[in-house]
Amino acid sequence: MLEIALTAFIVVLIVLSIVITVFLVKFLKETTLTLKSIKELTDLTREEIRPALVTLNDVLKTVKNVSSATNKQFELLRNILTAFLGASCAAFSGFKGKGGFISGLISGFNMFKNKRR
Secondary structure, eight states: OHHHHHHHHHHHHHHHHHHHHHHHHHHHHHHHHHHHHHHHHHHHHHHHHHHHHHHHHHHHHHHHHHHHHHHHHHHHHHHHHHHHHHHHHHHTTTSTTHHHHHHHHHHHHHHHHHHHO
């Protein structure tokens, strides 16, 4: 009886070892395929993101240059208007009510300039 139980135990142990080995091999195969897919995805992503980042960097530089040029033009316009309105204020200082309009116009330009920043 002990011999039959020991033989049955060995047979069950061999069957379980075979089943576990088969599942382990399947698991390793799937893990290998998954890791290969992840590597391909990261390589593809790296190849696609680099040119996009370079393009984005160029666009941002262009926007910065346009913004800088626009700021210079607004500063030039502000200086011209300030000089013109300053001369106009001096010319119209004898008229009542005109100084308030011109100072309001200058403060409006200054407010617009401050909102841009």
